[in-house]
Amino acid sequence: MYLVIIIAFLLLSFVLDSISDYLNIKNLKDTLPDEFVGYYDEEKYKKSQNYLRDKTKFSVISSITSLIISIIFILIGGFNYVDLFARRFGYGEIVSGLIFVVVLVLLLQIIQIPFSAYSTFVIEEKYGFNKTKIKTFISDIIKSLILILIIGIPVFALVLMFFIKYGSVAWIYASITVILFELLITFVAPVFIMPLFNKYVPLEDGELKTELEKYAKEQDFKMKGLYKMDGSKRSTKTNAFFTGFGKFRRIVLFDTLIAKHTTQELVSVLAHEMGHYKKGHIHKFMLMSFANTLIMFFLLSLFIGNEGLFAAFKMQNISVYGALIFFGFLYTPISMFLSVIQNVISRKYEYEADKYSVTTYKNPQAMVEALKKLSVDNLSNLTPHKMKVFMEYSHPPVLDRIKAIRNIKIEG
Numbered sequence: 001m002y003l004v005i006i007i008a009f010l011l012l013s014f015v016l017d018s019i020s021d022y023l024n025i026k027n028l029k030d031t032l033p034d035e036f037v038g039y040y041d042e043e044k045y046k047k048s049q050n051y052l053r054d055k056t057k058f059s060v061i062s063s064i065t066s067l068i069i070s071i072i073f074i075l076i077g078g079f080n081y082v083d084l085f086a087r088r089f090g091y092g093e094i095v096s097g098l099i100f101v102v103v104l105v106l107l108l109q110i111i112q113i114p115f116s117a118y119s120t121f122v123i124e125e126k127y128g129f130n131k132t133k134i135k136t137f138i139s140d141i142i143k144s145l146i147l148i149l150i151i152g153i154p155v156f157a158l159v160l161m162f163f164i165k166y167g168s169v170a171w172i173y174a175s176i177t178v179i180l181f182e183l184l185i186t187f188v189a190p191v192f193i194m195p196l197f198n199k200y201v202p203l204e205d206g207e208l209k210t211e212l213e214k215y216a217k218e219q220d221f222k223m224k225g226l227y228k229m230d231g232s233k234r235s236t237k238t239n240a241f242f243t244g245f246g247k248f249r250r251i252v253l254f255d256t257l258i259a260k261h262t263t264q265e266l267v268s269v270l271a272h273e274m275g276h277y278k279k280g281h282i283h284k285f286m287l288m289s290f291a292n293t294l295i296m297f298f299l300l301s302l303f304i305g306n307e308g309l310f311a312a313f314k315m316q317n318i319s320v321y322g323a324l325i326f327f328g329f330l331y332t333p334i335s336m337f338l339s340v341i342q343n344v345i346s347r348k349y350e351y352e353a354d355k356y357s358v359t360t361y362k363n364p365q366a367m368v369e370a371l372k373k374l375s376v377d378n379l380s381n382l383t384p385h386k387m388k389v390f391m392e393y394s395h396p397p398v399l400d401r402i403k404a405i406r407n408i409k410i411e412g
């Protein structure tokens with residue numbers, strides 16, 4: 001019974017994704033939208049559409065592969081083999097659970113390597129984005145794996161211990177542990193984790209720094225500093241973001257972004273990011289994620305020791321750690337539903353942040369210009385299908401954002 005439900009969930013998510021991909025490709029139009037005349041020539045616009053086609057094709061192929069591998073792994077009792085291996089060492093439930101999970105994580109990582117290599121060195125390369133050297137690619141994989149293990153092992157061990165010891169109230173302890181770790185990581189990441197992957201240098205003195213600081217001061221926005229990140233180490237794509245909390249907030253601009261935009265455009269981008277803080281978006285998203293953690297662990301606690309679930313995965317032995325992993329499969333539709341909701345909210349927040357930028361910096365033209373350049377430099381899809389946007393877009397399509405910005409009334 002559970003086997004049927006789980007395979008149905010896997011198929012359902014694959015079918016939904018495929019439909020939205022198909023509609024998205026069908027929605028490509030030959031004529032360039034008026035807004036982008038002068039930003040794209042015919043050839044480059046075609047190139048942006050081919051980029052989308054290539055990426056979509058690749059994502060469908062990788063989804064089919066992962067679907068087939070998952071189903072085969074479940075049907076041949078792959079989880080049971082891993083479990084028997086983990087138990088062979090004769091340790092208690094917590095250590096066996098850790099071995100079980102580490103083996104699964106390693107298997108998953110190994111399967112992902114060829115896909116990630118193809119995406120970076122074939123697709124991104126073909127469209128002139130790739131700057132990643134093989135050495136960086138390999139060291140990225142090793143570093144992320146070590147981080148996953150360093151952070152994941154203690155969290156998983158604690159969660160496991162709570163569920164073994166405290167039974168029906170364990171989900172509360174487990175949730176609190178995970179939430180505390182999430183909080184800790186948001187503080188630690190900018191200082192200890194992100195520098196492992198990129199160089200962050202304070203923005204050099206000059207017009208850009210002066211203007212950004214002037215604007216931040218006018219808005220009474222405290223932050224730890226302005227940083228430039230070597231995004232060009234991996235890709236020519238452009239981006240900017242905020243990290244950290246409270247006094248530790250820092251804004252990070254990709255070197256590729258700085259190279260391609262004017263000072264006014266960059267202040268507009270900073271103003272947009274600041275808008276997310278000023279409107280409380282960051283805190284609201286954190287609260288939502290905490291709520292999600294609570295719900296997930298509560299539901300999980302209902303499935304601990306469920307024999308039917310273990311039978312579906314052909315397990316000979318019942319364990320708490322097995323339930324933790326298998327519950328993940330049952331949770332997929334819920335997490336899919338929650339991610340759609342989160343995207344709906346996120347798109348609303350993006351409009352609000354744009355509005356904040358335009359009403360405080362009072363330079364809508366710079367914001368529009370920044371969005372257009374970002375779109376062209378990253379070959380973004382100008383005409384995504386409604387279903388694709390609804391399900392997967394955390395940001396509204398660029399043309400909708402431009403339209404909304406043009407409709408904002410600016411006082412003074």
Ligand SMILES: [Zn+2]
Nearest residue numbers: 272276350353
């Ligand atoms: Zn935003």
